[in-house]
Amino acid sequence: EVQLVESGGGLVQPGGSLRLSCAGSGFTISSNSMNWVRQAPGKGLEWVSFITSSSSTIYYADSVKGRFTISRDNARNSLYLQMNSLRAEDTAVYYCARDPVGPEDAFDIWGQGTMVTVSS
Amino acid sequence: DIQMTQSPSTLSASVGDRVTITCRASQSISSWLAWYQQKPGKAPKLLIYHASTLENGVPSRFSGSGSGTEFTLTISSLQPDDFATYYCQQYNAYSRTFGQGTKVEIK
Numbered sequence: 001e002v003q004l005v006e007s008g009g010g011l012v013q014p015g016g017s018l019r020l021s022c023a024g025s026g027f028t029i030s031s032n033s034m035n036w037v038r039q040a041p042g043k044g045l046e047w048v049s050f051i052t053s054s055s056s057t058i059y060y061a062d063s064v065k066g067r068f069t070i071s072r073d074n075a076r077n078s079l080y081l082q083m084n085s086l087r088a089e090d091t092a093v094y095y096c097a098r099d100p101v102g103p104e105d106a107f108d109i110w111g112q113g114t115m116v117t118v119s120s
Numbered sequence: 121d122i123q124m125t126q127s128p129s130t131l132s133a134s135v136g137d138r139v140t141i142t143c144r145a146s147q148s149i150s151s152w153l154a155w156y157q158q159k160p161g162k163a164p165k166l167l168i169y170h171a172s173t174l175e176n177g178v179p180s181r182f183s184g185s186g187s188g189t190e191f192t193l194t195i196s197s198l199q200p201d202d203f204a205t206y207y208c209q210q211y212n213a214y215s216r217t218f219g220q221g222t223k224v225e226i227k
Contacts, residue, residue, distance in 0.1 A: 108166050110165075112162075
């Protein structure tokens with residue numbers, strides 16, 4: 001079965017750091033661009049970051065630019081999100097999501113999400 | 121950044137009803153638009169991409185239309201499994217903006 005599995009979420013104090021991981025299963029992520037999307041409790045979806053298959057192009061939402069870093073290790077079939085200087089407003093479920101191979105960039109596979117809570 | 125605006129925010133409907141959700145982009149995005157369905161506690165599920173192409177396995181009662189700045193998602197005959205929140209998303213620009221969501225509730 002093709003799936004993505006996130007891990008690394010938890011409770012962290014404001015100003016702290018956390019590293020999220022997303023592992024591909026049933027397929028190799030090396031061919032795909034990948035994304036992180038988050039959803040604050042009771043709120044809508046917010047795209048966070050994008051990385052191409054070779055890591056040559058990376059984009060961030062303005063809300064996380066300078067604090068979050070997306071990366072990937074294709075040999076480990078994994079995607080990462082390093083989150084620094086965390087704020088209360090970063091509290092959310094974080095999903096990784098796959099861009100399919102080809103010109104279409106809608107997110108066809110999503111992970112189950114990992115919860116990040118920023119609170120003292 | 122491209123802004124996406126959905127309407128309505130909430131929609132009350134009955135099983136068997138025809139339902140239409142609208143999504144407007146702040147600038148032209150051609151047909152680079154997707155629709156997702158999300159149920160409570162679950163990840164979003166891709167329904168439609170390129171504005172009108174049904175993802176594999178999605179029931180044919182779902183359809184999408186539009187181009188440029190105005191798009192619609194239509195459910196031709198609402199089924200019990202369709203009560204959920206629906207999001208549009210543009211992928212024309214590097215920031216893949218979502219609409220704020222439309223919750224479809226039981227009337």
